[in-house]
Amino acid sequence: MIRRILTYPDSELKKKSAPVTIINDRIRELVNDMTETMYDAPGVGLAAPQIGVHQRVIVIDVSPKDEPPELIVAINPEIIHAEGESYEEEGCLSVPRYGANVRRHARVVVKAVNLEGEEVTFRAEGLLAIAFQHEIDHLNGILFVDHLSPLKKEIFRKKYRNAEQARVGA
Numbered sequence: 001m002i003r004r005i006l007t008y009p010d011s012e013l014k015k016k017s018a019p020v021t022i023i024n025d026r027i028r029e030l031v032n033d034m035t036e037t038m039y040d041a042p043g044v045g046l047a048a049p050q051i052g053v054h055q056r057v058i059v060i061d062v063s064p065k066d067e068p069p070e071l072i073v074a075i076n077p078e079i080i081h082a083e084g085e086s087y088e089e090e091g092c093l094s095v096p097r098y099g100a101n102v103r104r105h106a107r108v109v110v111k112a113v114n115l116e117g118e119e120v121t122f123r124a125e126g127l128l129a130i131a132f133q134h135e136i137d138h139l140n141g142i143l144f145v146d147h148l149s150p151l152k153k154e155i156f157r158k159k160y161r162n163a164e165q166a167r168v169g170a
């Protein structure tokens with residue numbers, strides 16, 4: 001089922017998510033819903049708190065449009081190694097119509113559990129590395145705009161508020 005994606009400034013997006021302790025039908029259904037919601041959006045990733053579920057589950061697919069899908073499901077993901085620096089433009093399904101450059105690690109190693117309950121390790125670079133960092137931030141209640149300098153964040157807040165007010169005719 002496609003779920004509604006919460007948007008900034010919803011306070012649910014600022015809450016920290018809890019680790020998954022057991023992989024049961026509820027988690028499998030959550031992953032199915034997240035996957036459907038991500039592909040429908042469309043996005044290259046989605047974290048459970050974006051649909052209001054505060055469990056440490058993310059889905060990612062950064063495969064090019066003209067290639068077969070390569071879905072990554074990561075439960076309780078943890079960055080166990082990070083190196084290098086990147087500064088690329090990001091967007092967020094929870095912050096529609098806004099993009100900004102964010103400083104991230106260029107390469108990460110992520111440890112997680114898959115839907116079978118097995119421990120898995122991902123070595124990521126490029127967009128996949130950025131997506132892992134972006135989605136794991138969501139699990140900790142952090143949005144990409146929280147990485148902006150205080151001045152840029154203030155400009156974002158004002159611009160975003162004005163743009164949203166104009167859009168809904170407030």
Ligand code: K1U
Binds near residue numbers: 043047092093130
């Ligand atoms: O978590 C999210 O809000 C999803 C977000 C993930 C992300 C985007 C860019 C860099 C890192 C992580 C998105 O998918 S925003 C939409 C987007 O970037 C996109 C959509 C369709 C095709 C390609 C990109």
Ligand code: ZN
Binds near residue numbers: 091092093094134138
């Ligand atoms: Zn996001």
